[in-house]
Amino acid sequence: MNDSNRVRVRFAPSPTGYLHIGGARTVLFNWLLARKHGGTFILRIEDTDRTRHVEDSVRKILDDLRWLGMNWDEGPEAGGESGPYYQSHRLDIYKTHLERILESGAAYYSMETREQLEAMRKAAKREKRNVTYVRPSPLPTVEEGRKARDVGHPVVVRLKMPNEDITVRDDILGEVTLAADQLEDFVIQKSDGFPTYHFACVVDDALMKVTHVLRGQEHLMNTPKHIAIQRALGFSTPRYAHLPVIFNMDGSKMSKRDKEKAIKKGLQPPEIDVHDFRAAGYLPEAVLNFLSLLGWSPGDDLEQFDLDRLTSMFTIERVGKTNARFDREKLLAFNTDWSARLPDARLLEAFKDYLSINPELPQSLRQADDALLSQVLDACRGFRTFADILTKAGFLFVDNEAIQYDPKAVKKVLAKNDNAGYDMLRALQPKLESIADWSAVSLEELVHTICEEKECKMGQVAQPIRVAVSGSTISPSIGVTLTLLGRDCTLARIKRCLSESM
RNA sequence: GCCCCCAUCGUCUAGUGGCCCAGGAUAUCAGGUUCUCAUCCUGAAGACAGGGGUUCGAGUCCCCUUGGGGGUGCCA
Numbered sequence: 001m002n003d004s005n006r007v008r009v010r011f012a013p014s015p016t017g018y019l020h021i022g023g024a025r026t027v028l029f030n031w032l033l034a035r036k037h038g039g040t041f042i043l044r045i046e047d048t049d050r051t052r053h054v055e056d057s058v059r060k061i062l063d064d065l066r067w068l069g070m071n072w073d074e075g076p077e078a079g080g081e082s083g084p085y086y087q088s089h090r091l092d093i094y095k096t097h098l099e100r101i102l103e104s105g106a107a108y109y110s111m112e113t114r115e116q117l118e119a120m121r122k123a124a125k126r127e128k129r130n131v132t133y134v135r136p137s138p139l140p141t142v143e144e145g146r147k148a149r150d151v152g153h154p155v156v157v158r159l160k161m162p163n164e165d166i167t168v169r170d171d172i173l174g175e176v177t178l179a180a181d182q183l184e185d186f187v188i189q190k191s192d193g194f195p196t197y198h199f200a201c202v203v204d205d206a207l208m209k210v211t212h213v214l215r216g217q218e219h220l221m222n223t224p225k226h227i228a229i230q231r232a233l234g235f236s237t238p239r240y241a242h243l244p245v246i247f248n249m250d251g252s253k254m255s256k257r258d259k260e261k262a263i264k265k266g267l268q269p270p271e272i273d274v275h276d277f278r279a280a281g282y283l284p285e286a287v288l289n290f291l292s293l294l295g296w297s298p299g300d301d302l303e304q305f306d307l308d309r310l311t312s313m314f315t316i317e318r319v320g321k322t323n324a325r326f327d328r329e330k331l332l333a334f335n336t337d338w339s340a341r342l343p344d345a346r347l348l349e350a351f352k353d354y355l356s357i358n359p360e361l362p363q364s365l366r367q368a369d370d371a372l373l374s375q376v377l378d379a380c381r382g383f384r385t386f387a388d389i390l391t392k393a394g395f396l397f398v399d400n401e402a403i404q405y406d407p408k409a410v411k412k413v414l415a416k417n418d419n420a421g422y423d424m425l426r427a428l429q430p431k432l433e434s435i436a437d438w439s440a441v442s443l444e445e446l447v448h449t450i451c452e453e454k455e456c457k458m459g460q461v462a463q464p465i466r467v468a469v470s471g472s473t474i475s476p477s478i479g480v481t482l483t484l485l486g487r488d489c490t491l492a493r494i495k496r497c498l499s500e501s502m
Numbered sequence: 503g504c505c506c507c508c509a510u511c512g513u514c515u516a517g518u519g520g521c522c523c524a525g526g527a528u529a530u531c532a533g534g535u536u537c538u539c540a541u542c543c544u545g546a547a548g549a550c551a552g553g554g555g556u557u558c559g560a561g562u563c564c565c566c567u568u569g570g571g572g573g574u575g576c577c578a
Binding site for chain 2: 181294323
């Protein structure tokens with residue numbers, strides 16, 4: 001493969017907020033195609049709609065892409081030969097190409113106001129006619145258009161669609177033909193002078209020598225428009241592949257609004273953006289692995305694999321046509337598996353990222369050193385997300401006096417059977433005080449010994465201690481729990497627990 | 503309304519005319535392991551949307567119906 005047919009793909013988000021989880025799947029497939037063929041992955045910011053621009057969103061998108069490990073070869077911060085990579089910085093480029101087709105007669109100035117267009121659409125709907133733009137006749141000349149614009153009349157540029165059917169050759173869907181009468185003259189330059197998405201996208205893809213366009217299926221009907229622009233401009237047509245869409249389990253779209261709705265109802269908002277999953281304690285390895293299976297499959301019974309393996313297996317031929325639903329339960333299971341499998345060092349790194357982006361977590365935890373964090377991670381092996389670590393080991397990072405006792409745990413473990421748990425604690429207290437070696441092994445030995453002495457089950461000894469030191473029935477295994485807490489804290493908490501029983 | 507795309511267990515999917523009375527994963531259910539939670543182990547149940555063709559033979563090809571999704575913006 002020589003340079004002229006090297007794979008060049010791009011991901012082109014618009015800066016309207018965080019990176020959506022569905023967008024992440026699009027990124028992944030593009031990235032995989034580039035990496036598999038030793039090609040180039042380009043990142044381009046499509047900021048041609050000034051009204052929807054959200055401050056700081058480029059930074060956030062870049063940050064989440066990095067978290068996923070989706071590195072780009074050309075784009076913001078990386079640079080590259082076909083920049084700039086912000087469309088808002090390429091206005092003169094679009095203008096040049098626009099002039100070209102305006103002069104050639106393939107596009108024309110159009111002077112209807114938004115209100116007029118709206119009225120035309122309404123009328124068409126009322127009369128049950130097709131809602132298509134009717135090309136004015138005669139067409140305004142270029143000079144008339146410019147004059148109108150210069151005196152302040154809102155003017156747009158439309159592409160004059162050729163009167164012929166257009167067939168899209170799609171690597172996933174096959175051939176899709178749209179009839180000529182379905183193709184209307186659409187806007188390629190807005191009245192504010194900015195190009196529309198269609199125009200900017202086609203010009204940039206051509207100039208950036210993009211060879212494959214992988215995007216969501218919602219763009220399928222845009223493709224004939226893009227092909228028409230390419231023909232008018234004399235550009236070649238890249239390969240297209242439209243990816244199936246990802247929905248919620250109930251079949252609705254996964255949208256940012258789901259979060260607002262949940263909050264209104266007082267529910268936990270669902271994860272929608274990549275950042276939500278990151279902040280909820282998911283691993284990028286698991287998210288990517290799970291996402292790869294939405295619309296693609298390796299063809300055998302293998303389901304879990306890392307990026308390298310995925311890259312070698314990935315082909316567009318194996319991408320399916322069917323829309324998928326986002327099964328959070330399965331993601332959770334994948335995350336559980338990945339957290340059990342990942343090397344300690346990598347897990348620690350991921351955990352630290354989790355801590356760094358969750359400022360509401362206890363400061364003592366966020367500032368804990370690597371050695372302690374590793375021990376905590378190790379004690380919690382088998383966790384589903386990093387959030388589980390908080391429920392299981394959060395008590396380690398709370399002051400002795402700030403421990404909240406869960407009333408249900410107290411009732412069940414300590415107060416039940418005539419305060420049997422409290423009695424056990426009292427019996428345990430001196431033995432713990434006098435134990436020589438404060439280690440997990442000897443502490444567990446002690447618990448075992450007591451079980452034998454009292455002829456009772458482990459739970460009857462371990463649970464009262466667990467509740468006394470953690471406030472709940474959940475913690476790592478008892479020896480590890482007490483080791484991590486340390487002798488002083490353990491004894492202080494037991495003492496406090498007993499004093500509060502009076 | 504018009505146009506386009508899609509259709510296998512609840513969910514993600516394997517299946518490219520005989521290897522499929524349909525395989526895997528996840529969820530569910532029933533057991534088991536365990537000091538709690540979570541893990542972990544074993545087993546069970548669970549699908550080719552419906553109807554017509556084509557063919558010796560159809561989940562796999564064709565048509566219709568139904569269902570789902572997308573488009574129909576001076577959003578991307």
